[in-house]
Amino acid sequence: xxxxxxxxxxxxxxxxxxxxxxxxxxxxxxxxxxxxxxxxxxxxxxxxxxxxxxxxxxxxxxxxxxxxxxxxxxxxxxxxxxxxxxxxxxxxxxxxxxxxxxxxxxxxxxxxxxxxxxxxxxxxxxxxxxxxxxxxxxxxxxxxxxxxxxxxxxxxxxxxxxxxxxxxxxxxxxxxxxxxxxxxxxxxxxxxxxxxxxxxxxxxxxxxxxxxxxxxxxxxxxxxxxxxxxxxxxxxxxxxxxxxxxxxxxxxxxxxxxxxxxxxxxxxxxxxxxxxxxxxxxxxxxxxxxxxxxxxxxxxxxxxxxxxxxxxxxxxxxxxxxxxxxxxxxxxxxxxxxxxxxxxxxxxxxxxxxxx
Amino acid sequence: xxxxxxxxxxxxxxxxxxxxxxxxxxxxxxxxxxxxxxxxxxxxxxxxxxxxxxxxxxxxxxxxxxxxxxxxxxxxxxxxxxxxxxxxxxxxxxxxxxxxxxxxxxxxxxxxxxxxxxxxxxxxxxxxxxxxxxxxxxxxxxxxxxxxxxxxxxxxxxxxxxxxxxxxxxxxxxxxxxxxxxxxxxxxxxxxxxxxxxxxxxxxxxxxxxxxxxxxxxxxxxxxxxxxxxxxxxxxxxxxxxxxxxxxxxxxxxxxxxxxx
Amino acid sequence: xxxxxxxxxxxxxxxxxxxxxxxxxxxxxxxxxxxxxxxxxxxxxxxxxxxxxxxxxxxxxxxxxxxxxxxxxxxxxxxxxxxxxxxxxxxxxxxxxxxxxxxxxxxxxxxxxxxxxxxxxxxxxxxxxxxxxxxxxxxxxxxxxxxxxxxxxxxxxxxxxxxxxxxxxxxxxxxxxxxxxxxxxxxxxxxxxxxxxxxxxxxxxxxxxxxxxxxxxxxxxxxxxxxxxxxxxxxxxxxxxxxxxxxxxxxxxxxxxxxxxxxxxxxxxx
Numbered sequence: 078x079x080x081x082x083x084x085x086x087x088x089x090x091x092x093x094x095x096x097x098x099x100x101x102x103x104x105x106x107x108x109x110x111x112x113x114x115x116x117x118x119x120x121x122x123x124x125x126x127x128x129x130x131x132x133x134x135x136x137x138x139x140x141x142x143x144x145x146x147x148x149x150x151x152x153x154x155x156x157x158x159x160x161x162x163x164x165x166x167x168x169x170x171x172x173x174x175x176x177x178x179x180x181x182x183x184x185x186x187x188x189x190x191x192x193x194x195x196x197x198x199x200x201x202x203x204x205x206x207x208x209x210x211x212x213x214x215x216x217x218x219x220x221x222x223x224x225x226x227x228x229x230x231x232x233x234x235x236x237x238x239x240x241x242x243x244x245x246x247x248x249x250x251x252x253x254x255x256x257x258x259x260x261x262x263x264x265x266x267x268x269x270x271x272x273x274x275x276x277x278x279x280x281x282x283x284x285x286x287x288x289x290x291x292x293x294x295x296x297x298x299x300x301x302x303x304x305x306x307x308x309x310x311x312x313x314x315x316x317x318x319x320x321x322x323x324x325x326x327x328x329x330x331x332x333x334x335x336x337x338x339x340x341x342x343x344x345x346x347x348x349x350x351x352x353x354x355x356x357x358x359x360x361x362x363x364x365x366x367x368x369x370x371x372x373x374x375x376x377x378x379x380x381x382x383x384x385x386x387x388x389x390x391x392x393x394x395x396x397x398x399x400x401x402x403x404x405x406x407x408x409x410x411x412x413x414x415x416x417x418x419x420x421x422x423x424x425x426x427x428x429x430x431x432x433x
Numbered sequence: 434x435x436x437x438x439x440x441x442x443x444x445x446x447x448x449x450x451x452x453x454x455x456x457x458x459x460x461x462x463x464x465x466x467x468x469x470x471x472x473x474x475x476x477x478x479x480x481x482x483x484x485x486x487x488x489x490x491x492x493x494x495x496x497x498x499x500x501x502x503x504x505x506x507x508x509x510x511x512x513x514x515x516x517x518x519x520x521x522x523x524x525x526x527x528x529x530x531x532x533x534x535x536x537x538x539x540x541x542x543x544x545x546x547x548x549x550x551x552x553x554x555x556x557x558x559x560x561x562x563x564x565x566x567x568x569x570x571x572x573x574x575x576x577x578x579x580x581x582x583x584x585x586x587x588x589x590x591x592x593x594x595x596x597x598x599x600x601x602x603x604x605x606x607x608x609x610x611x612x613x614x615x616x617x618x619x620x621x622x623x624x625x626x627x628x629x630x631x632x633x634x635x636x637x638x639x640x641x642x643x644x645x646x647x648x649x650x651x652x653x654x655x656x657x658x659x660x661x662x663x664x665x666x667x668x669x670x671x672x673x674x675x676x677x678x679x680x681x682x683x684x685x686x687x688x689x690x691x692x693x694x
Numbered sequence: 695x696x697x698x699x700x701x702x703x704x705x706x707x708x709x710x711x712x713x714x715x716x717x718x719x720x721x722x723x724x725x726x727x728x729x730x731x732x733x734x735x736x737x738x739x740x741x742x743x744x745x746x747x748x749x750x751x752x753x754x755x756x757x758x759x760x761x762x763x764x765x766x767x768x769x770x771x772x773x774x775x776x777x778x779x780x781x782x783x784x785x786x787x788x789x790x791x792x793x794x795x796x797x798x799x800x801x802x803x804x805x806x807x808x809x810x811x812x813x814x815x816x817x818x819x820x821x822x823x824x825x826x827x828x829x830x831x832x833x834x835x836x837x838x839x840x841x842x843x844x845x846x847x848x849x850x851x852x853x854x855x856x857x858x859x860x861x862x863x864x865x866x867x868x869x870x871x872x873x874x875x876x877x878x879x880x881x882x883x884x885x886x887x888x889x890x891x892x893x894x895x896x897x898x899x900x901x902x903x904x905x906x907x908x909x910x911x912x913x914x915x916x917x918x919x920x921x922x923x924x925x926x927x928x929x930x931x932x933x934x935x936x937x938x939x940x941x942x943x944x945x946x947x948x949x950x951x952x953x954x955x956x957x958x959x960x961x962x963x964x
Contacts, residue, residue, distance in 0.1 A: 130593050150596040151605070157597045163590030167612045176608075177598030228598060440772045447769050448787075450840065454802035455794050457812065461805065469805045510704055517701035529701075532708045535716070538893070538949055540901030542918055543938050546925055547715030550722060550935070570711040573704075631792045633904060638925065651797045655908060659801065667795050674793040678786065 078105040080139075081232060081264050082127065087136035089122055096122045097133070098288045104232075104266060109258055111267045111275040114285035115311070120268045123285075124234050127266065128157045141231060151180075155232035156225035161241055162217045164209040170196075170220055171205040177228040195223035198257065215246045219253075226261060235267045239274065251277050272312045276300060284308050305418050309351040316357070316392055319420075320350045328417060331388035333367045337415040349418045354395040356414035359385070365407015371400045455671065462664035469659070479665040486662050489650065493666065495561070496630060496646040503568035504576075504625035510569070511576030511625075512618055515584055516606075530577075537574045544571060545638030552639065559641030567639040568629045575628055576621035583617035719942075723935035735936020744920060744937065751916040752944075754831065755899035758838035759846075762895045763888065765839070766846035770887075771880075773847075774854035784851060788844035800837050800908045807833060829911030837905040838895075845894035853887025854880070893952045897945050917941060 082104040089097040097119045104110050112120035125131040126138060129150030137146045145153060156177070165173050171192050178188045196202050199219035209217055218238055225233055235254075239247045255278055258265050269275055275282050276296040284291040284299060284307075292304045303309035306317050320330045325340040330350055342348055362368045369387025376382075381399050385392040387408055400406055462480070466473025483489060514533075518526050536544050548567045557563055587610065595605035633648035640649055651663060726732045738744055773784055791799060806812050807828045814824045827833045857880065865875045903918035917937065924934030 128593070128597060130596075149602070150593065151599045151601055153597075157594065159590040159594055161588065161590065163588055163594040165591055165595075165609055165612075176595065176600075180599040180604070224594075224598070440775075443768060444772055447765065447843075451788075451791055451843070453806060453812075454799045454840070455791060457802040457805050458794060458798055461802075469808075510707055513700050514704035517699075517704065521701070529704075529708075532712055535712050538897065538945070540897055540918075540941060540945060542901050542903065542921060543719065543942055543945075544715075546921070546931075546934060546938060547719045548711065549925065550718040550931065551711070551715040554718060566711065570707070573707065627789065627792050631796050633797055637922075647795055648797055651795060651801075652904075655797070655801070659798070663798065667798050671794045675790070678790070 078107065080104070081106045081108075081141060082266075083139040084123070084126070085137050085139065087123070087126060087133045087138070089119075089126065089131060089133050096288050097126075100136070100288070100290065102283060102290065102293075104264060107262060107264055109255075109265045109267065109278055109280045111269060111279040111282045112285060113269060113272060113275040113282050113311075114291075115270055117287070118285040119288040120270075120285050121236060124157075124236055124266065124268045127155065127232075128234050129153050154230060155234060156228050156230040157234040157236065158218075158221050158225050158238045160236045160238065162209075162221040162238075164217055164220060164224070166209050168209075169205065170201075170207050170209065170212075173209065173220060174224045174227055176224065181228075191227045195227045198226070198260070199223045199253075214242050215250065218242065218250065222254075222257065226257070226263075230263065232264045232266065235265060237269055238267075239271075240269075247274070254278060276312070284311065286311070302416055303351055303418065306349050306351070309349075309416070309418065314354050314393055314395075316350075316352045316354065316390075318350045318352070318390060320348055322346045322348045322417060326412075328415065330415075331367060331390055333388065335366055335410060335415060336412040337417060338412050339415075339417040342417060342419070347420050349420060351416040351418060352410055352414060354382070354393040355380070356410060357385075357392055357394045357396075358409040358411070359383075359394060359396055359398065359400055360407040360409055362405045362407045365409050367408050369406060369408060371402050371404045371406060374399070374402050458664050459668045459671070462661065462668040464661065464664075467658075467661060479661040480669075483662040483665045483669075486660070488645075489647075489660070489662055489666060492645045492647050492650040495564075495644060496648070499561070499565055499568055499646065500626050500629040503565055503572050503629050504622050507569045507572035507625045508576050508618060508622040511573045511621060512580050512614075514573070515577055515580045515614075518581075519584055530581075533574050533577050536571045537578075541571075541632075541634040542638075545635040548635065549638040559639065560644050563639045563641070564636055564644070564646070567635050568632065571632070571635055572625035572629055575624040576618075579621035579624055580614060580617040583614040587613055719935045719938055721935075722931050723937075723939040726932060735933050736939060738933055738936055739940045744917070747915050747920045748917045748940070750831075750914065751900050751918065754835055754838065754916065755896050758835045758842065758899050759892055759896045761835070761839050762843050762846040763892065766843060766850055766891065767888070770847050770850035770854055770884075773851050785848060788848055791844075796841065797904065797908065800841065800905060803833070803837060803840065803909060804828060807836075829909070829913060831910070831914060833909040834906050834914060834916075837909040838899045838902065841905065842895040842898055845898075846891035849887040849890040849894065850884060851887070853884040853890075857883045889952050893948055896948055900944060901941060 080103045084100055084102045087097050087100040088095070100119070100123065102123075112123055114120050122131060126133050129145070129148060129152075133146065137144050139145070141154070165176065168176070174192045174195055175188050178191060183191075192205060193202075196204055199222055201216060201219055201223070204212070204216070204220070209220065212220065218241075221238070239250050242250060251274060254265070254267075267275075267278065276299075279296055281293065282296055282299045283293050286307050292299060292308045294302075299308065300312055303312060303315075309315045309317055318330055320328050322339075322342040322345070323329050323334065324344050325342075326337055328335050328337050328339075328348070328350060359365075367387050369385040369392065371383050372386050372391070373384040374381060376399075377395075380395045380397050383394045383396065383400060385394055385406060385408065392408060461469060463475050463477070464471075464473055465476040465478065514529075518529055521529070545567075548563075548570065552559060552563045552566075591609050591613070592605055595609040596602065600608060631648075632646075633652060636646050636649055637652065640646070645653070647663075647666070651659060654660060654663070723735050724731060724733070726734065739748060804811075807825065808814070809824070809826065809828075817824055827836070861883070862875060862879060865879045866872075870878060901918045903916060903922040906914055906916045906919055918941075921934050921937050921941070924930045924937065928934075
């Protein structure tokens with residue numbers, strides 16, 4: 078697929094604080110790409126550079142084949158759905174949606190049709206003459222989306238659009254957004270700090286931290302094969318354990334040897350190991366690779382969450398089987414579920430530490 | 434807990450205290466006797482004579498013209514200042530706001546004499562222009578004080594949303610930002626207008642011999658005795674403002690309700 | 695749109711009409727007629743005549759500030775408790791009198807206070823002793839309280855309405871009675887408003903020359919009257935500026951105290 082957006086060597090700092098450091102990223106046409114990371118990681122700045130609200134210190138933004146780095150926002154063929162909606166509170170819903178079209182001097186009948194179409198698309202038919210204040214948060218969010226998409230942008234930027242909604246509504250809107258994207262066939266760039274949102278909706282996830290891209294990949298690859306401790310820790314719960322790679326396909330974790338599937342790390346090399354809590358299997362003590370004792374137990378609905386103290390490490394375990402506190406258990410891990418990561422080497426990488 | 438009747442009585446007493454002089458002046462404007470102290474029967478004479486008294490009418494027109502011009506110019510400068518301060522660094526803005534507040538916090542007499550010394554040094558002729566400049570100066574803080582909070586409440590994204598939808602910066606400002614700050618601009622203007630109208634001290638130091646506003650005219654009459662036409666005039670002004678403010682406060686609301694239905 | 699360029703007109707204005715004029719007051723106050731540096735105009739405050747005028751002004755303005763505070767605080771509490779939907783209505787009622795000329799309003803008190811004036815008629819009717827305060831310090835203080843009371847009420851009212859009712863409820867919930875709630879919660883939270891009100895009453899009261907002229911029968915000279923006369927009658931701008939500098943020192947002290955207590959500028963009145 079064709080590249081729609083290409084960010085080349087983007088650097089941006091505010092005062093002495095470097096927000097983006099030599100960022101390179103391209104977005105393909107018709108992709109749902111999510112920039113994911115904790116606050117201050119540079120994701121919103123990246124989006125604002127795309128929208129034209131910030132100019133990068135160095136580097137260039139290529140959009141649909143032309144350089145738009147210096148182009149003001151009102152001249153760009155893309156639209157933004159803002160955090161907290163940014164509806165014009167003194168205008169009706171219809172006036173809000175018509176705003177961009179009227180600026181472009183579209184004929185009245187066209188504008189009217191577009192408003193109707195957009196409201197239908199976001200399931201808010203008949204809301205034309207309401208004022209934004211009279212709408213619920215979820216409805217305002219839909220209007221903000223309608224206002225952006227009537228302009229038929231090639232690219233829609235969404236800045237944590239669901240952040241202000243409650244959980245149930247947020248989940249509904251996630252499906253809604255996927256549906257919208259499929260119906261409209263335009264490219265979405267979505268910014269969020271919510272990993273679940275990112276995993277649910279995206280074709281591609283870009284995990285960012287402290288101005289650097291940590292990993293780019295599909296939701297599955299980001300979740301199953303995190304490339305470093307930051308990504309592993311940020312995406313879902315995980316057990317990250319400093320270990321030693323004995324040789325190919327064999328790793329020593331907390332003094333015990335586990336079979337794994339990774340190769341090419343060298344011999345006796347210090348590494349980080351990621352094991353998802355649902356991948357830790359609890360067995361009878363004598364059947365486990367290592368032994369431990371259950372120290373905490375919480376019922377979470379779909380599973381039990383337990384903590385198991387084994388060889389000096391608190392293992393986080395998700396299991397549908399319940400082991401009461403105090404039970405002696407064994408721990409086993411399927412070789413495919415052990416993810417080996419290189420220890421950070423440079424200082425820059427060190428900076429992207431686990432404790433965000 | 435204090436009983437509600439005691440509270441009502443207390444409020445009533447304070448309001449009598451605040452409005453007693455105003456009622457007194459209104460009564461005096463219908464007093465046939467020239468003396469303030471005696472009631473000489475009801476008359477409308479002073480209202481008739483008011484409109485033939487050219488000195489008072491001239492003072493009135495000066496007062497209104499200066500109030501209108503100074504508050505308009507102050508509103509313009511103040512609003513632009515607020516816009517420009519949004520783009521400033523925190524510290525620069527704090528310094529600007531500090532200087533802005535000086536005329537409000539400082540004694541009026543000091544502001545008056547400082548401007549007087551400036552105009553003398555510049556060799557300006559004391560008159561309409563010097564009063565106008567002085568009034569603009571002390572009006573600006575009131576405008577900024579009432580416009581600035583509007584900018585703080587403003588959702589910065591709405592301006593960006595307008596740009597994003599294709600509006601030029603100027604157009605985005607007038608279509609999206611301005612309607613939001615407008616209430617602040619209007620109340621700043623009204624505040625400035627009121628302050629200018631009611632000012633005596635600063636006008637006293639910046640006026641020339643040939644020109645008077647209502648305040649300076651009244652001050653010059655204190656020793657000889659205030660002309661009852663003045664009472665008539667201030668009663669008219671007060672009533673007019675009361676009616677106007679009543680209309681402004683109640684009419685737009687009805688319109689709004691209709692629009693929402 | 696280059697927003698920074700927009701600041702030019704305002705920068706020019708505050709420099710030309712605020713900063714430079716204040717500089718001129720300093721210049722005149724610190725020089726004599728030949729333009730040579732001197733502290734004489736400042737030291738002149740120590741003369742019997744001037745120090746008396748300053749002392750009276752401080753005394754009167756402190757008294758009227760205290761009276762304003764005592765009158766305004768209960769009033770602001772009652773108003774804040776009335777749950778009036780229109781916050782602007784309260785402001786409106788206190789601003790409204792300003793549309794009647796300030797000099798006339800103050801003069802009207804003469805009519806009200808005169809020996810055979812309205813107030814004494816009412817007092818006589820109630821068989822109470824007559825009030826003879828016209829042309830006395832009491833009349834000046836009354837004039838100050840009358841003119842500046844709104845500037846005390848509005849900031850206190852503002853700061854009281856900003857208090858989250860749940861904070862008060864929480865205090866009651868934790869066992870505080872109404873007096874304790876007031877002393878420990880309401881009063882400290884409304885302090886910025888009180889401080890701001892004190893400044894807004896104290897400074898104009900300290901520096902007025904009009905109220906003393908109108909209600910004091912020209913017998914009582916405040917520091918404001920002395921400065922005014924130096925400028926408009928005696929024509930000694932140097933002395934007038936010197937005394938103004940002394941006056942500004944008091945205002946400055948007041949402002950510093952305000953800044954210490956009201957860091958966020960929350961108490962701003964209008």
